[in-house]
Amino acid sequence: xxxxxxxxxxxxxxxxxxxxxxxxxxxxxxxxxxxxxxxxxxxxxxxxxxxxxxxxxxxxxxxxxxxxxxxxxxxxxxxxxxxxxxxxxxxxxxxxxxxxxxxxxxxxxxxxxxxxxxxxxxxxxxxxxxxxxxxxxxxxxxxxxxxxxxxxxxxxxxxxxxxxxxxxxxxxxxxxxxxxxxxxxxxxxxxxxxxxxxxxxxxxxxxxxxxxxxxxxxxxxxxxxxxxxxxxxxxxxxxxxxxxxxxxxxxxxxxxxxxxxxxxxxxxxxxxxxxxxxx
Numbered sequence: 001x002x003x004x005x006x007x008x009x010x011x012x013x014x015x016x017x018x019x020x021x022x023x024x025x026x027x028x029x030x031x032x033x034x035x036x037x038x039x040x041x042x043x044x045x046x047x048x049x050x051x052x053x054x055x056x057x058x059x060x061x062x063x064x065x066x067x068x069x070x071x072x073x074x075x076x077x078x079x080x081x082x083x084x085x086x087x088x089x090x091x092x093x094x095x096x097x098x099x100x101x102x103x104x105x106x107x108x109x110x111x112x113x114x115x116x117x118x119x120x121x122x123x124x125x126x127x128x129x130x131x132x133x134x135x136x137x138x139x140x141x142x143x144x145x146x147x148x149x150x151x152x153x154x155x156x157x158x159x160x161x162x163x164x165x166x167x168x169x170x171x172x173x174x175x176x177x178x179x180x181x182x183x184x185x186x187x188x189x190x191x192x193x194x195x196x197x198x199x200x201x202x203x204x205x206x207x208x209x210x211x212x213x214x215x216x217x218x219x220x221x222x223x224x225x226x227x228x229x230x231x232x233x234x235x236x237x238x239x240x241x242x243x244x245x246x247x248x249x250x251x252x253x254x255x256x257x258x259x260x261x262x263x264x265x266x267x268x269x270x271x272x273x274x275x276x277x278x279x
Contacts, residue, residue: 011058014049023065029075033064036079072200084128087135089158091126094150096209098128102187104265105240106132108272109185112236116182117141120230122173122223123186125209127155127166133185134164145169145177148208173222180232187240188223192216216242217249224253224275231277243269 011019020030035042038057053061067073076082076097081090084098085106091097106129109119117140121130124144134142144159144166146152152168159166171177189212191197201210212219220241227237237257241249246262250273253260257275265271 010052010055012050012052013045016053016058016061017045017049020065023069025069029068030065033061033068033075033079036075036081037061037064072203074200074204077204085132085136087128087132087162089126089128089131090154090161092150092154093204094206095148095154096125096205098126101265101267101271102129102240104263105129105185105187105238105272106136108263108274109133109183109238110136112238112274113137113140113183116236118179118181118232119143119183119185120145120169120177120179120181121185123147123188123209124155125151125187127158129185129187130155130166131159131162131164134166135162141167143167143169143179143181145171147172148206151209173219174226174230177230180230181235182232183236183238184223184227184231185238186223188212188219190216190220190240190242190245215245217245220245220249221252224249224256228256228277233277235277237273237275237277239273239275240271241273243271246270249273 020027031042034045037060038053064075064078067078068075074097076091077093081088082097085103089098119133119140119142121142121144124130124146127144130142130144134140144155149170152170155168169176189210191211192215193211193213220239231237250260253273253275258278259276261274262270263272
């Protein structure tokens with residue numbers, strides 16, 4: 001499926017799929033590029049294998065594949081969007097790409113809302129968590145906070161795209177926060193500075209949203225220590241965490257909260273903490 005400059009050969013979906021399989025590369029990101037660039041579902045592509053791929057889409061697909069394989073460039077950044085909780089979210093360099101693993105953070109938040117009316121998404125990034133909560137429970141008053149102006153600009157774009165009203169806060173953690181919230185939900189940076197992660201993530205995604213000092217615990221510890229001052233009576237802190245840091249997180253959280261529970265993700269890794277404030 002090689003494409004020379006100024007000349008594009010006609011290629012069917014069948015030929016394209018054969019080419020993708022010949023690359024000996026993880027098929028998931030390749031399929032993502034193919035589906036998003038051609039605006040077709042995987043099932044539709046499999047049913048239309050003799051159909052020709054439009055030249056403009058074919059050219060963009062080849063560029064995306066080349067960047068993926070040669071540069072480890074994230075396909076989500078290349079196409080400019082990803083999906084979270086079944087919804088489309090715009091993404092761009094400088095802002096963390098929402099992960100499927102984080103969907104359980106939203107699920108556990110929804111399960112524990114009870115009579116909650118106000119929510120703060122601490123470190124909102126693209127706004128995926130805050131917007132999802134607002135769309136799933138429209139009655140909620142949702143605030144989205146980030147230290148990055150770049151992230152807040154993207155959150156604003158995604159909120160407008162989903163017609164979701166949010167209160168945006170530019171702040172380094174709680175420094176500019178003055179209100180109390182029924183729920184604080186957060187997916188903080190929790191990777192150790194020396195942790196071995198995918199080259200694609202390490203090379204292109206913002207380290208500010210990935211890494212934390214003190215074996216990845218510094219920011220999580222800071223949030224746990226300060227969160228109660230910004231929670232209403234019986235309020236909740238719901239936090240994503242590194243699966244290997246459960247014991248350290250639990251030990252500290254039990255000093256500041258009346259109850260602390262942990263939940264595992266689909267891979268059986270401890271992923272979410274739900275901590276209730278002392279009355």
